[in-house]
Amino acid sequence: MTPEIKRVGAFEGLPAFPATSRVKAVPTGPLARILFRGSPAAAASVSAVFGAPLSTVPMRAGEAGGRAALWLGPDEWLLIGRDGEGEAILAAIAGAVAEPHSAVDVGHRNTGLVLSGARAVDVLNAGCPLDLHPSAFPIGMCTRTLLGKAEIVLWRQAADRFHIEGWRSFAPYLLGFLAEAAREYA
Amino acid sequence: MSQTFRRPEGGRIKRNKPVAFRFDGRALTGYEGDTLASALLANGVHLVGRSFKYHRPRGILTAGAEEPNALVTVSRDAARSTPNLRATQVEIYEGMTAESQNRWPSLAFDASAVNDLLSPIFVSGFYYKTFMWPAKFWTSVYEPRIRAAAGLGKAPELPDPDRYQSRFAHCDVLVIGAGPAGLAAALAAMESGARVILCDEQAEMGGSLLSDPDVTIEGQSGRQWSTDVIMALALSDRVTCLTRTTAFGYFADNFVALAERITDHMATPPASSPRERLWQVRAKQVVIATGALERPLVFPENDRPGILFADAARTYLNRYGVMAGRKTVVATACDSAYLAALDLHRAGVEVPAILDIRREGGALTAAARAAGIRVETGATVTGTRGRLRVASVEFGHVQADGSVRHDAVLPCDSLLMSGGWTPTLHMFSQSRGKLRYEEVTGRYLPGRSAEHERSAGACNGTMALGAVLDEGYAAGENAARAAGLATRGTKTFAVAGATTPDGQVLGALPHDRNPGRVKAFVDFQHDVTAKDIKLAVREGFRSIEHVKRYTTTGMATDQGKTSNMNALAIAAGALDKPIPAVGLTTFRMPYTPTTFGIFANTSRGDLFDPVRRTSTHDWAAAAGAEFENVGMWKRAWYFPRQGESMHAAVDRECRTVRAAVGIFDASTLGKIEVVGPDAAEFMHRIYVNPFLKLEVGRCRYGIMCRDDGFVYDDGVVGRIAADRFHVTTTTGGAPRVLSHMEDYLQTEWTDLKVWLTSTTEQWAVIAVQGPKAREAIAPLIEGIDLSKAAMPHMSVRMGTILGVPCRLFRMSFTGELGFEINVPAAYGKAIWEAVHARVVALGGCPYGTEAMHVLRAEKGYIIVGQDTDGTVTPDEAGVGWAVGKSKPDFVGKRGLARADLLKPGRTQLVGLATVDPKVVLEEGAQITPDADPAPRTHAIGHVTSAYHSAVLGRSIALAMVERGRSRLGETLHVPMPGGAIAVTVVDPVFYDKEGGRLDP
Amino acid sequence: MLLITCPICGPRPEIEFRNMGEAHIARPTPEGTSDDDMAAFLYLRSNPKGLIAERWRHVHGCARFFNAVRHTVTDKFVTVYEVGAPKPDLAALAADLAADLAAREAGR
Known part of the structure; x- marks a missing residue:
């Protein structure tokens, strides 16, 4: 690839998030992302080659070897891998999944950030209408939902760490919304 | 004066933390833990406001959220000023500035208090009865003056700086x-x-x-x-x-x-x-x-400052260490007022008498007498005196026949009342x-x-x-x-020393005065008296909801918390009906007035709505582009050069595209990847066009209808593989088209093996249009033969541009040779810059959405949502050729065959050429056959698009006109305020009718 | 804000959903459908005061379409079910609601 062809991330040039000891938001940087759609049988075939298992239990993420498969719907999973793995993942799926399916590269459509800290739940609940208590939204749970006026995919990676995915053009809104909610914890 | 009504000890205020504040400019002190009301009372201030209608002096009546009188404005600065706060709920802080409301020039002397003397004319329905004529005076004269006179606090005019x-x-x-x-x-x-x-x-x-x-x-x-x-x-x-x-x-x-x-x-x-x-x-x-909530007693002149609820006085004493007065008469129908009297008495306040409306008194009557307090049972207040504060109480005893015999005058500086609890x-x-x-x-x-x-x-x-x-x-x-x-399980609490507040009275109390003359207030904030409610009933109002609106009782900012039950009882009495037969008015939210700020919340400024920007946005901004909002998107509208007007910039951009080449950001177009073995069958059904035979690598302009047969969206579709289509939609239509497609897949054609993925934001789309388009991109593209033979109009190829994978479409929305380069979004800016450099080197320029609109209108290409409005069929929009007539079914097929849609006389897309080429029509303008149609003449169509065309040197317009295609050559008229504009009906394709420029 | 039970995701807030109109209105085939039947399919809805079977979509969740029976006066959801399942007996559900209400009145 020609060296001068620069990739511009969705969070580049945005005001810095007021990171504090109680909450911080860090963009994930580029990741490989494949939106996989198909039957549970097709998903099982993907699990075998992708590494991380595609859950058939609603709203659960499977994670292994630096890859994750987030259940989004009964026929829809968001597969996340390291930057640069997209082509290889697509090729692996094409080679291994005999069942009818759809696999589409959304690595540039989506953009991600990790919100963490003791106040992460409070900051999220400024705009996310879901119950984020561990009893209702345990570690490993993921779902599409809303943050303010933007749709997100929310995935709880740890008690106080969430991976948030949104569409690229919503990045300034998402970061701005979270920063506004986090102001009082600065 | 410093807190002369504060007891030396007691209460929950922090006596070691004095707080200085100002009320109506007066410097006062209280303690941390005080409300504004308790601090004012500690300083002997009862007069805190003027009533809404009569501007009568009013004092602190309660100790809580139900307060109707003590409304104040608290200001930190010009922007941070909150009107209509209840002093009973406002906590004081060091340096607080509070102002009373609804008085001019001052609280003690209020010029509008003359309204009180004029009160015989201010009866219920006064406004409705008086300000009826002339009707136009209501908004221009009456309402502004009434609002000015009967004002609540003033809202700040500056933006709210708080978060x-x-x-x-x-x-x-x-x-x-x-x-x-x-x-x-x-x-x-x-x-x-x-x-x-x-x-x-x-x-x-x-x-x-x-x-x-x-x-x-x-x-x-x-x-x-x-x-x-x-x-x-x-x-x-x-x-x-x-x-x-x-x-x-x-x-x-x-x-x-x-x-x-x-x-x-x-x-x-x-x-x-x-x-x-x-x-x-x-x-x-x-x-x-x-x-x-405690209720007031409705007796004559029950509204003077110094008259307050009994339990409020007890709260001020025990919680704030404040005495409401030094000589306090108590009037009650409820035992709880005895507790206030006993506590005050114990605290050294003189209690001249407890007047208990109940003939037998109550549970604490004996205890009060034992404590040395005079208790009169079967007694009621018949009036009060005092200008800015109550100075004496008249009382009498209720006789067996219900009349009242006046007994005595009790001098006092405060009067407590309790009608029981609601x-x-x-x-x-x-x-x-x-x-x-x-x-x-x-x-x-x-x-x-x-x-x-x-x-x-x-x-x-x-x-x-x-x-x-x-x-x-x-x-x-x-x-x-x-x-x-x-x-x-449950639990029982051991409690001692509590008195149950039994006893109550509803409605107006009897008295010995002229009923036409006295004011016994029910709704303190809106100045509604017992006789107002009776008058409303006499005038024929039966429903409590109507009585409420006619008298305005319960309609003030306190929503009638202290007044509704008394008003209901009085109305029920006047109607001679039991209370439940009259009914209660609705309890509406909010419980207490709530700031606009909390509702607007963070939805303001940058966070009002997500603002979506494409990957070239910063480049365009730096290039001086003006932007327009399209949905949530910001799109580059035009790129003015130094000193260039919008008109000049758009003309230049259009000419450059036609003469050389232009570069345009089309990234906001919706994109959907349709994948699966049944993808072609699905496309065949969801679009009006045939799709089964579209070859891989070819594109088709697709029209999508709803089942009603009306155009829903359009866009170019490329077949990437046998089982994969790259669909584009309009910018605004992307979400609804995806939902529409999912709907049919999930609920109608559940057998189809096909899945949808939104890729709108996956791709940055760079359109390069103009005779030099191929020349512009050729040096940058690898792996694709761009020649006319290898890559014809309406085809799609996969390759790389500067090493970045791309989907290259050969298509045109300008009528010129054109390409659209799709690259992963994060590369959008870099690729744009590289292509832009090539375009400029060939004498080209970037163009914005305005030039794009002009260029497509010159070619008669419709924009769904601008030239169509949800009631237009493909044929009427001029794209009937797209409909696959031999398909057994597609969304809209049966709808299009309905007799109503086949009737003659429906509108059709045409071009309009103004007789004067300099005149640009107004979009949305109506079209009539006559230049000067009579009023209520039926319009036969409307203008949907209108621009100045630089290339043609004249104005152009598209319009939907009844039987438009049969009118070619006819002269019609567009009546406007300055006179009708004559237009000739023409073919909607204004430029390059043969289409030779598309495929040179 | 209503709490709506998505058949897949469970109870979720109303703002994640879109109402998609009345359910069980079958799309006619192009052949053999009269203009009146087509107009009814396109434009006529029952708009009852009481129970209605509706289409909903958990658009900001699993994105699935599903059906639900809702009471148009109280806004209470009586049941939700998947696309393709038969239409519940609304009269029977209404009778159950009435009986439940009567039982609560009696028990008070």
């Missing part, structure tokens, strides 16, 4: 109110392990226990018991305790809105802190423990629970529930403290159990 936040919260049990019932409920819920939210509108939890020195609970003082319970709740990580937090709205499915006031009580709020937080609580179960039903009623009327006690109480809630304590009609605590605990236990938790 507001919101929080979605969930719990097993929400307890509304932290008085004894609420505390007991929260305690029970906590002990079950439930997630609990407990909120209270006051600065301190405890409710009535805070102002009751006499009671003991479980062997401790009531105050100590509540302190211990609050501590236990606060220490539990499963309980969220919210003070200064008003539950103001109860919505469906136990969704309750709370307003938390975070900084209003602080002298210097931290800059990082929001002023208020909106809590949107979803509770599995709710315990309503909102208590009860359960606070707002939350229950807002939850759509059904009220029931309890005949014996004359109260409305919670009846059948509509939500998962229960009421406990005084709001449920339970007044004895022991029963309140037991009921509260049981409610908390019941709620936790209903939420699925194991509980320990």
Whole structure:
């Protein structure tokens, strides 16, 4: 690839998030992302080659070897891998999944950030209408939902760490919304 | 004067923390823990406002949220000024500035008080009766003057500089109110392990226990018991305790809105802190423990400053160490006023008499007499005197026939009254629970529930403290159990020293005065008297909802918290009907006035709505582009050069595209990847066009209808592989097209193996259009043969551009040779810059959406949503050729065949050429056959697009006109305010009719 | 804000959903459908005061379409079910609701 062809991330040039000891938001940087759609049988075939298992239990993420498969719907999973793995993942799926399916590269459509800290739940609940208590939204749970006026995919990676995915053009809104909610914890 | 009415000890104020504040410019002091009302009373200030209509002097009437009189404006600066706050709820802070309202030039001398003398004409319905004619005067003269005269506080004119936040919260049990019932409920819920939210509108939890020195609970003082319970709740990580937090709205499915006031009580709020937080609580179960509000007695001149509710006076004494006066008469129908009298008496206040309307007195009559207080039973107040403060009370005894015999005048400086207690039903009623009327006690109480809630304590009609605590605990236990938790069962509290406030009266009291002359106020804030309500009934109003609106009783900012029951009783009496037959007015949210800021919350400025920008946005901004909003997107509108007008810039951009080449950001177009073995079959059904035979690598302009046969969206579709299509939609249509497609897949054609993925934001789309388009991109592209033969018009190829993978479409929305380069979005800016350099080198330029619109209109290409409006078929829009006539089914096929859509006379897309080529028509303008149509003439069409075309040197327009295609050559007219514009109906393709430029 | 039970995701807030109109209105085939039947399919809806079977989509969740029976006066959802499942007996559900209400009245 020609060296001068620069990739511009969705969070580049945005005001810095007021990171504090109680909450911080860090963009994930580029990741490989494949939106996989198909039957549970097709998903099982993907699990075998992708590494991380595609859950058939609603709203659960499977994670292994630096890859994750987030259940989004009964026929829809968001597969996340390291930057640069997209082509290889697509090729692996094409080679291994005999069942009818759809696999589409959304690595540039989506953009991600990790919100963490003791106040992460409070900051999220400024705009996310879901119950984020561990009893209702345990570690490993993921779902599409809303943050303010933007749709997100929310995935709880740890008690106080969430991976948030949104569409690229919503990045300034998402970061701005979270920063506004986090102001009082600065 | 410094707090001469403050007792030397007692109360819960912090005496070591004096607080200086100003009221109407006067420097005063109070203590931390004071409300503005308690601090004013401590300084002997009763007069705090003027009434709404008569501008009568008014004092502090209550000690809580129900306050109708003491409305003040509290200001930190010009922008931070909040009107209509209840002084009884405002906490003072060092340096606070508060102003009274509705008086001019001053509170003590109010020029509008002349209204009081004119009161015989200010009867109910006065406005409706007087300001009827002429009608246009209402908005121009009457209403502004009435509003100026009967003003509440003034809203600040500057933008609100404060910040507001919101929080979605969930719990097993929400307890509304932290008085004894609420505390007991929260305690029970906590002990079950439930997630609990407990909120209270006051600065301190405890409710009535805070102002009751006499009671003991479980062997401790009531105050100590509540302190211990609050501590236990606060220490539990499963309980969220919210003070200064008003539950103001109860919505469906136990969704309750709370307003938390975070900084209003602080002298210097931290800059990082929001002023208020909106809590949107979803509770599995709710315990309503909102208590009860005392009612006034309706006797003549019951509104003078110095007259206040008995329990309010007791609260001021016991909680704030403030005496409402030094010589205090008490008038009551309820035992609770005796407690106030006894406490005041004990504190050294002279109590000349207790006037008990009840013939037999009450439970504490003997105790009061034993304490040396004169008690008159069967006695009532017949009038009061005093200009700016009550100075004496007239009283008499009610005779056997109901008349009143005047007895004596009692000099005093304050008068306490209690008509009994009204359960606070707002939350229950807002939850759509059904009220029931309890005949014996004359109260409305919670009846059948509509939500998962229960009421406990005084709001449920339970007044004895022991029963309140037991009921509260049981409610908390019941709620936790209903939420699925194991509980320990109910509990009985040992209580001593409590007096149950029995006794009440509803409606106006009898007196010996001329009923036409006296004012006995029911609604203090709106100046509605007993005779106003009777007049409304005499004038024929029967429904309490009509009486309310005619008299305006209960319609002030206090929503009639102290007045509704008395008004209802008076109306019922006048109608000679039982109270439940007249009915109660609706309890509406918010419970107390709530700031606009908390509703707007963070939805302002940059966060008002997401602003979506493409990957070339910063480049375009730096290049001086003007932007337009398209949905949430910002799109480059045109690129003016130094000193260039919009018109000149658009003309230049259009000419450059036609003569050389232009570069345009088309990234906002919706994109959907349709994948699966049945992808072609799906496309065949969802679009009007045939798709089964579209070859891989070829594109088709697709038209999508709804089942009604009307055009829904359009866009170019490329077949990437046998089982994969790259679909584009309009910018605004992307979400609804995806939803429309998913709908048919999920609910109609569930057998099809095909899946959809939005790729709108995956791709940055760079359109290169113009005769030099191929030349512009050729050096940058690898792996694609761009020659005319290898890559014909309407084809798509995969390759790379500067090493970046791309999908290259050969297509045109300008009528020129054109390409659209799709690259992964993060590369969009870099690729744009590289292509732009090539374009500029060939004499080209970037162009914006305005030039794009002109260029496509010159070619007669429609924009769905601009040239169509949801009632236009493909044929009518001029794209009937796209419809696959031989397809057995497609979305819209049967709809298009309906007789109504085949009727002659429907509109069709045509071009319009103005007779004067310089005149540009207005989009949306109506079209008529005659230049000067008679009024109500039917328009035969309307202009949908109109521009100046630089290339053609004249204006052009598209229009939908009845039988338009049969009118080619006809002259029609576009009537405008300055006269009709003559137009000729022409073919909608204005430029390059043969289409040779598309494929040179 | 209503709490709506998605058949797949469970109870979720109303703002994640879109109402998609009345359910069980079958799309006619192009052949053999009269203009009146087509107009009824396109434009006529029952708009009852009481129970209605509706289409909903959990658009900001699993994105699935599903059906639900809702009471148009109280906004209470009586049942939810998957696309393709038969239409519930609304009259029977209404009778159950009435009986439940009567039982609560009697029990109070």
